[in-house]
Amino acid sequence: MKLVVPPTEIALYQLRVLKTVAVADGKLDDLEYQMLMSMQTYIFKTNVLIDGLKLITPQELSSKIISREFCKQLIHYCILISIIGARVTRNKTRVVIEFAEALKINDCAVQTLKHLANNRLALVRFNVFRHGFIGPKVMDTLRNEGIGGMIPTLKYLMSKGDRKTAARYQKLEFYPEGSLGKELYQHLRKHGFNLPGEEGGTPEIFLVHDCVHILAEYHTSMSEEAVISAFQAGFLDKDPFWGLLFTLLQFHLGIKVLTASFTSRNEVEPESLFKALERGTHVKVNLSKNWNPWLVFERQVEDLRREYNIPPRT
Structure with missing residues (x-):
């Protein structure tokens, strides 16, 4: 945007x-x-x-x-x-x-x-959820795949695995070096996250966020999570306000907007926040909407960065 x-x-x-x-x-x-x-x-x-x-x-x-x-x-x-x-x-x-x-x-x-x-935090969470990153993603999934597309996420929320989904993601280990699929596999394993479909694994609906970590070169500390949220707000094709509000609530005020996530306090540095937001506005693709990483998992990360116009991190 x-x-x-x-x-x-x-x-x-x-x-x-x-x-x-x-x-x-x-x-x-x-x-x-x-x-x-x-x-x-x-x-x-x-x-x-x-x-x-x-x-x-x-x-x-x-x-x-x-x-x-x-x-x-x-x-x-x-x-x-x-x-x-x-x-x-x-x-x-x-x-x-x-x-x-x-x-x-x-x-x-x-x-x-x-x-x-x-x-009235329940109402705050509801509004941020439906206007922010996840609500539109849920609606896209329902629109494109029906309720069946939500089954892996529902299983995650019930702490159950899905063998078919897990097997699909485990194959990413054998993708070419430097490919988005291989980098994603290594990223999740390195940081101790189970793969989608594995018990307690990352829900597929949240996987875009992990791909953005790789494409935009952000780490997984709380301060970096705050910055990447601002970056994501920048490439949305709508007002970035809700993405920024999510960032401040989740990582600055310590208010848990998403139940399946960590919170922290005082992690937001304004300079880094708005710098990441501005960087995100250069991205040509809204990665949070109708972007299917499986279509590009075999491609090299560097090529995708150029194609999506993701500026180098400075």
């Missing part, structure tokens, strides 16, 4: 709003400052002094002519910066909602922030 860069005048208003949200508790902390600087670099393409940005009221903002697209984008960024401090506060939530009301934005993202502020 190509990031929509607002005109400089609009970007400056957005930065003022984001700063206003960030200081709602009294001051700008280090992570909030880093996030503003990172958004300048990778999203807004501006270079202004954060200290020199004036705060702005919802009333003043509503008097400006800003397109619906940028209004929605702004509120989504406000939600993200309101929780980058690794906690949800009443003041920041209130300010975000005031700006959302002034711009007449009351979408699922705003509702999710309200659920988060009121500790």
Whole structure:
């Protein structure tokens, strides 16, 4: 997905709003400052002094002519910066909602922030699941393969294996060196993950994530999991907000969005987050949608990186 860069005048208003949200508790902390600087670099393409940005009221903002697209984008960024401090506060939530009301934005993202502020975590998980990485993948599987396509995942959730599926993936061990299939096999074995179909193995529906680890050269530490989630948000063909929100909840606030996954706190570094997001926007293929790795398992990883336009990691 190509990031929509607002005109400089609009970007400056957005930065003022984001700063206003960030200081709602009294001051700008280090992570909030880093996030503003990172958004300048990778999203807004501006270079202004954060200290020199004036705060702005919802009333003043509503008097400006800003397109619906940028209004929605702004509120989504406000939600993200309101929780980058690794906690949800009443003041920041209130300010975000005031700006959302002034711009007449009351979408699922705003509702999710309200659920988060009121500790209604089941509703938060539901919204992030259906809008983020996994929900659309589930729908694609059901659409293309029917309920039968979900059987291996259901068996995983019931801690049962599937011999036929396991045998299929075990054959990847004998694929050519440097191929995606061989690299995936080695990646899963190296990190102690069972193959799809093996008891307790990775569900096939999550396998794209492991392929992205290989293609984009991200490791499996908690901080790297946070970065790869941002990278994935970048190549989606929709608003990356839900991917970024998942990242902050799962790896920064320690809120488990997916039951079959690990959580951590304070793993998100804004510079790395937005750098990975921007890198992901260069990828020509939405690997989370209708991408079948079996069609390319025999191909060399380096060739796929070039074909998909995955920039080298810097």
